[in-house]
Amino acid sequence: MKKIIAYFRHKLSVRVSLWVVFFAAIIFNVALGFLFYQAREAVRQEAVSRATQILDKTSLRVEGILNRVEVASNMTKWLVLRHSEQADSMFVYSRGLLLNNPDFYNCSIAFEPYYFKDKGRYFSAYTKHDGDSIRTIQGGSDSYQYFFADWYLMPQLLEKPCWTEPYMDLDVATNTSEMVTSYCQTLTDNQGQLIGVINISLSLNWLSQTISAVKPYPNSYSIMIGRGGTYFVHPDTTKITRQTIFTHTLEQPDTALTALGYAMQHGEEGMKHMNIGSKDSYVFYKPLGQTGCSMAIVCPESDIFSGFDRLRRTIMTIVTVGLLLMLYLFIRIITRELKPLHRLAKEAEAIASGKFDAPLPDFQRVDEIGQLSHSFGNMQQSLVKYIEELKNTTSQKASIERDLRIASAIQMGMLPEKFPTRDDRDDVQLFASLTPAKEVGGDLFDFYFRDEKLFFCIGDVSGKGVPASLFMAVTRSTFRTVSAHESMPDRIVTIMNKTIADMNKNHMFVTLFVGVLDLPTGRLRYCNAGHDAPLLVGAGVGELPCDSNIPVGFMPTWKYSLQEAHIFTGTTIFLFTDGLTEAMDAESALFQMERVNDVATQALSQQQQEPRQLIARMTEAVHQFVGDAEQSDDLTMMAIQYIKQQSDVRMRKSLVLSCDLQEVPRLNDFVEEVCQTVGFEELVTMQVKVAVEEAVVNVMKYAYPPGQHGDVTIEAASNDVRLKFTIIDSGKPFDPTVQAEVDTTLSANQRNIGGLGIHIMRQNMDSINYERMDNLNVLTLRKKIILNS
């Protein structure tokens, strides 16, 4: 079976031919079915008409004779009643009747008991054919008491002339019997008293022969039944007079036969379709005059429709052979017509295997196959051209990809690679990751330490790919340049915005978060330019409040706001780009801020808020969510944990001086005293004195306008690790830490004015820090305590 199906699947010609023949067969069947139905109906009507004619003809013949009997009976009755007192005349009338009607079987003129006194109980003038002669006798006797015969009783009881049910008439003289039916009518006197009955019998032989001879079809036959359903004519002679039409139904109920029996008994005329003797047959029936008998013609359906069936078989054979021939021819024709396609298919195979220049056959045809061949040729040419173009494009693409890989490496190289950990610093640890969606991306992050401040930023350039990566590079270098001279994030962002906006011809922009974390105090100053607010993961998880600033690059005049927060020891600042919250899974669902919060909360609950751990957990959560879906956007995360532990203050002293250089000796004494207190050796004490003096003198000289009195406060504090001097003044804001240092490699004449002071301070102290707080300049100088062993 599978082989046959496979054969059909590979043979278009067979499939098409089968379909055509199949539909043709359906059309033929429908058309022929209708034709056969109509023809069969016509044949059936013809059979009905034929049988009806035969029945009518037979019935007419029978009725002709019956009428003669009835007329003869009436005439004899008239004669008998005219001479009813002359018994012997009855013999003459009886004999005369038979003489005049030789086809009658017998005749009786029978009288009531003792009607003729001299004739005794019985008197019946009975005449019958006896060979060629006619015999007339007195018919009644003790052994034949005609008073009880049907023919004598029936007209009396029915009170009208009638035909009896056929019966066997026994001729005692010759001991012969004959099946007869009798027409009988009563004789009454003037007073209406019954005096006798006239009976004229007809032999059923001629009727049987007439009816049996009716044979419209070879296997058809006729039957005749009486009032009681008894068969009087039947092809099975054993049934005649012995069985009725109902006999068979007594043991095997047959509703159709029973219905036919009743219809014939009731003198109905018609036709029935029924099964007789396991053959479907049509039965046509009609009563025979007034005899009470009914005849039927049984025509087997196979006979009626034999000619029709022969015709149908012939037509069906022709159609079947025709369809098979049609199938064969179609397959041959379609195979021949499709042959060029085979060649074309082979050539296409050659082309498919790489021989693009394989020659195509020239069919010289204008039909669909010719068009297909022509199109194929065009396609071949186009294919060769396209393949050539593809080669060029592929090599160009490979070159671009190589460039992109280099660009990616450069971009990654811009980003800090070394992240401070707890092992490196005691105040902060940090980790960041950037995963671009394409080879190069538009996300950026950066950080560096200056003095005791951590400068950091995170940003997301609009768009992706190479343009975004270039914009990111510009942003990152601008951040580095600007923050080298500015410590306040708002200022840094404002300057960056102006710089970038001025050269932004392509209307790109970058969302940016810039923060400066003062490491000794944990104070965070930050400015957010349209970026996602960072999370703080410490005592709990919460967003860092951010003002609504526009991204960098739009408006060069925008004034960005500064915000501050205090970061407690152990708290991690988690910064990220929208590649995290908008990471998409296969169904385009977003990761969303809720999940970021959940991951952070879980990490916190498991004490895993250290930068590497937090970013690892967040990365894993994103990967799990995204699954196999393609990364839709650059993903950047940065985590900064403040870990500075505050030491106990061992010593605290302060000195307030007026801004007068005369006060410098007091300062030096104060510094020396402090250094001695913490136990510095002399050289270190000297370095500290030089640095503090430089800072205080700088304030005394420049903090206040000339003529304005001002104070400067020097506070000294120490713990187990460091000694800290804090110089506070209320003069004009001045951040010495952002001043360019003097190039000490140059000679004194070549150096720019200024910058030496800050240089001295940096050289002699471990760290310098400037803060502008509450309209005060706060400069902090720190020196590690290294005691003499």
Next chain:
Amino acid sequence: MKKHKVYLFLFIAMVATSHTLSAQDETIVFTPQWTAQAQFAGYYVAEAKGFYREAGVKVRIEHPSATQPAISRLSQNQCQATTLQLCQALEIVDGGIPLVNILQTSMNNAMVIVSARGKDPLMQKGAKVGIWSVGFGQLAICMSIKDHLDYEWIRFAQNVNLFVAGALDATLAMSYNEYYQLVQAGIQMTDKNVYRFCDHGYNVQEDGVYMTRDYYVQHKEQARRFAQASRKGWEWAAQHPDETLDIVMQYVDKNHIATNRVMQRLMLKEVLRLQVDRESKKREFRLRPDMVRQASRLMVENQMLSREITYEELSN
């Protein structure tokens, strides 16, 4: 003297032996009261299976003809035994011909009145009712008088044609014969249009085998053997209905009777059913004195008999 006595004894013995021998050699001609049919299956079986021969009795079955009914054959000594219905037998005895019942086969009455469809025979006062011209209808006449139905009795020869032709309002029928003929003629039987005499206090036995008393007295042993073999025939028929039907059909075909196997099967079944006594549920093969008394008194009451005929008058 002694010798004379011996001679006398030998003579008597010789005469007696010769008489006995001649009596045994005599053939009993048995005439059933109707044409060949399953009503007489037991006798056909006894003849066909050789039960008569085994019993040492010669029997020849001769059916009545149209010109010679059974009773006239018996009275003219053309036959020595015949079947009669009990009421017929009573009439004949009352008419002066003493009869002996040698075997009673029927234990129940089979007569019914069938009226046209949907009509109750008891509601048809004065109706024209068919009755056999040869008798059999005594109980019906009694019932007509007793129940004041005043039926007009139409005597017919032997078939159901008059009723089927619609010439009669009702007709008498035997449940084993005419009843099935009517069914076969397409007449539909219901509980309403069929009146069964046995269910209305007229359950009088019917068929039995009778001989004239004169003949019987001279041939008691033959009569006994004939009766025994006939009974055996009936018992065999009850046990082998299909084979019995085959035998019946042989007799039917031989006598050219216009009937068929279906009718004879139904008739045999019904006749065998009627042979089972309602009370004992057995085939008793005996004349019941109570039924003889009932029939006799009914017929006397209706002037069908001049005197009551007793069971003893019929018994052997």
